Amino acid sequence: xxxxxxxxxxxxxxxxxxxxxxxxxxxxxxxxVLALFGIAYTxxxxxxxxxxxxxxxxxxxxxCVAARWRDARNRDERLRLVWTQALHWTAVLxxxxxxxxxxxxxMLNTDAGALAILTVLALGTFTAGVHIGAWRIxxxxxxxxxxxxxxxxxxxxxxxxxxxxxxxxxxxxxxxxRRYKDAEPLPNPTRP
Numbered sequence: 001x002x003x004x005x006x007x008x009x010x011x012x013x014x015x016x017x018x019x020x021x022x023x024x025x026x027x028x029x030x031x032x033v034l035a036l037f038g039i040a041y042t043x044x045x046x047x048x049x050x051x052x053x054x055x056x057x058x059x060x061x062x063x064c065v066a067a068r069w070r071d072a073r074n075r076d077e078r079l080r081l082v083w084t085q086a087l088h089w090t091a092v093l094x095x096x097x098x099x100x101x102x103x104x105x106x107m108l109n110t111d112a113g114a115l116a117i118l119t120v121l122a123l124g125t126f127t128a129g130v131h132i133g134a135w136r137i138x139x140x141x142x143x144x145x146x147x148x149x150x151x152x153x154x155x156x157x158x159x160x161x162x163x164x165x166x167x168x169x170x171x172x173x174x175x176x177x178r179r180y181k182d183a184e185p186l187p188n189p190t191r192p
């Protein structure tokens with residue numbers, strides 16, 4: 001006889017397996033990995049990779065369409081999904097392109113221009129996720145939006161790192177002290 005609970009346990013276990021997780025989440029992980037690669041390369045090479053980010057934007061659009069393709073019930077909904085994402089990412093690409101216009105480019109140094117392009121890309125990713133109702137795309141946009149300026153700030157300021165370390169120590173020290181204090185054995189009153 002089959003045990004219905006063992007089948008349910010197998011389903012939950014397979015749902016949590018790394019292979020199932022990677023199969024389900026690979027498009028989002030790919031976007032995050034490619035974004036981190038671009039940020040790391042820009043940080044170490046000290047050269048802006050504007051063309052990389054411009055090519056990256058349509059890829060995020062394709063991931064957005066793929067994320068909601070199965071949820072579209074008919075041809076009209078799928079067509080609407082494709083067109084809204086195409087228009088959205090065209091607007092994001094135009095905004096990114098405006099950073100290269102001579103007047104804007106002359107007002108910004110290279111680092112500020114790259115940061116502005118990445119900020120537009122992060123905002124575009126987040127709003128695309130909101131538009132299609134995909135929290136994972138929103139999360140990628142937030143990672144972009146927080147990570148890019150965060151890396152730029154950390155790269156520029158060792159004082160900020162020191163301040164962050166002090167804040168973490170100030171938060172952790174009382175918690176650790178309390179834990180060790182609670183773990184100390186109480187004195188035994190029957191022993192002399």
